[in-house]
Amino acid sequence: MTSLLTKSAPIALAAALAISPILAPTAAFAVPAGGYADLVETVAPAVVFIEVTGAVQATSGMPETLRRRFERNSPQESPRAGLGSGFIISSDGQIVTNHHVISGAKNVEVTLSDGTKYDAEVIGSDAATDIALLSIKADVDLPFVSFGTSEQMRVGDEVVAVGNPFGLSSSVTSGIISAKARDINAGPYDDFIQTDAAINRGNSGGPLFNNSGDVIGVNTAIISPAGGSVGIGFAVPSDVVREVVADLSDDGTVTRGWLGVSIRPMSDEVAEVLGFESTKGAVIEAVSKDSPAATAGLEKGDIILDFDGTQISALRDLTRAVAAKNPEEKASMTVLRRGKEMTLDVTIGTLAPQET
Template sequence: MNGTVKRVLAAAIAAPLAFMAYDGLAPAIPAQAQQLQQLPTVADLAEKLSPAVVSIATTQKVAGGVQLQIPDLPPDVPFRDMFEDFFKRQRPGGRPEPRTVNSQGSGFVIDASGIIVTNNHVIEQSEDITVVFTDGTSLKAELVGRDPKTDIAVLRVKPDKPLTAVSFGDSDKLRVGDWVLAIGNPFGLGGSVSLGIVSARNRDINAGPYDDFIQTDAAINKGNSGGPLFNLAGEVVGINTAIYSPSGGSVGIGFSVPAATVRGVVDQLVKYGETRRGWLGVRIQSLTDDLAEGLDLGAKAQGALVAEVTPTGPADKAGLKPRDVIVEFDGKPIRDMKDLPRVVADTPIGKKVTVKVMREGKPVEIQAEVGRLEDGEKLVAATSPEAGPSADTADTLGMKLSIITDVERQRFKIDEGLEGAIVTEVDPNGPAAEKRIEPGDVITEAGQKTVKNPGDVTARVKDAEVAQKKTVLLFVAKGGKQSEMRFIAVKIKKE
């Protein structure tokens, strides 16, 4: 390489460096390094919070292994006495001994006097509960109360001195992307800290009627259940409850019950030893676009569709009816079905509230007095079905309908007292099949009118066609079960 080429290359390399220095870009790399060094640490926060987080060890008795029956051996079988002795030694009476199973979870102290919160599934059916603190202290715990619906339980221990306690924060203020800290007892390791963000909110994972989970990517594993999820202010914003994992370990998808749900449940369990939720006395379902059209509500309607009203319940006394769509309860908007149970449950028992509904396409306001859910569940269990009339056969909407004879009732195992038109056959390419209507389903209403016989269904379909509607609204007992009643909007013609 000659001298001229060397000078050209040197100039080419030096030029951009000179430009960077002149333009003030040279210090960029050191500034970035300095910024990285200034990222916040959670070490002080973890050190402060960890004493309030506990490990929970439980023991319970479960049935022994497969019970072995003493065989009936012929008298001349060799070693017959030894075989019989082996089977009898399992336990007097030939029954296997029950096994003691140990399990572990997490929890946290919310009151220095010894009140601890954890998951219900951590302590359920336990005969012995021990709480272990970060300093190694172990205390026996008693169960104050539990709530399977939200998977929350409250324990009490009797410490010699005040405990380190934490408080609940406002989980409603959480935003996707906010930092959160999980502390717990994964795999029995104890005192384990993981950091992550809020990945999503308002998750429904079909765990219970009040699903409203916080999703986080903070590592949550077996044993973390019942442990707290903190915000960076050191407040409990959730209880780590479940994970999604094909492998059984953390894959970055964990779920926490929000503090907004936990706080009220814990207060009631501490005060009463049980929950006292509000109750309206309706069975509801989601409002789809097809159902909205069938109810003359227009497209994109919102609310909770009333499928059934419990006789003598608060809704029945107030005048709510099936097919009403609840759009507001006690001043709180009801955008979809899952909003209503949470709002009603949080309403004080005995409170008189305004319920706004859409009825036959028109807004209606109804005054109702909130009952108690626990009383309502007993009432529903005791309610007996009413009988009705039946007759004829029909073929419509891609399905064959029949009266409910004793033969059909036995064949499809239809609930006693349930009447209407039974579906006996379904065209797999028809509109009924598109909505998953199956043989054995019973249609009790069509076009918002009672079905006394299969011919009523055909008549309602014709009425809808005359009105130039695209769908007809059916009220169907899936599988012939009154506990599975639901509205289904079926297209008059499959597109």
């Protein structure tokens, strides 16, 4: 039986790299004939190795089945040393990694590709997307890489992962995008890129590059029966990471919109009764008192079919659409109530920060 390894479970953690400080490329490299050597030589200096001490093993972000197994086998509050990867995104030393790499850490040390070590400050961390932003102070401009647009990537496109699997620094693996928009039940905003590029323990927080040398994902999780790569890895898309990092760099937190409802999927039976070809929408199970949803007039049993132009095919469509809104922003909803469609307007609230 396979186990899902995400967040603070033993997944990918780590990574440092190569040589010569150069910035990320802007032109695409020709890959198959000449290999990835030019790309790696260019981007590797911006990938770093992260060591964490004084952390405690956290289980709150794991799927329930994995959490129970983890808690049986390990003391929940035992100190640990952790390893992870990260990548520099600015010449002044901002570094992106995974939340689960640095969660609970007392000390975070970053090692550059030339062996230089720095104590890192955690600017902010977002458990919901498993993204964290660090900062180091150096006396020189640092090599960095840039984000690409993950939305433009297609299934079958070539990708390269750089990291520190099992402590083997400067390791490079390649593969393709196997799927997009994967929901692996790791969190409310799952939208992972799936890849067969080998990702192992030590890769967490490291970059997934397209063959132009742009970061199109942050390697975060694997599915594996024994903890090693079997060709099923997951990366947080760069379009998500870019927004989270911008929010974290502002004040160390991520602000998300809040509606104030509990939701469940539409059942096949309900879809058949309503004459739908397939299930869709989000069925309201409960409306929080004094919430934006209550003020807007949403009721238990309502089915939200569209939220401000986003068609709701699955529950995460609504979760992500609401979270993307700014507090006090107005939105309209298409709601099915007792077989009749209606439009409701809502003023979005502020989602309380998640516990880490």
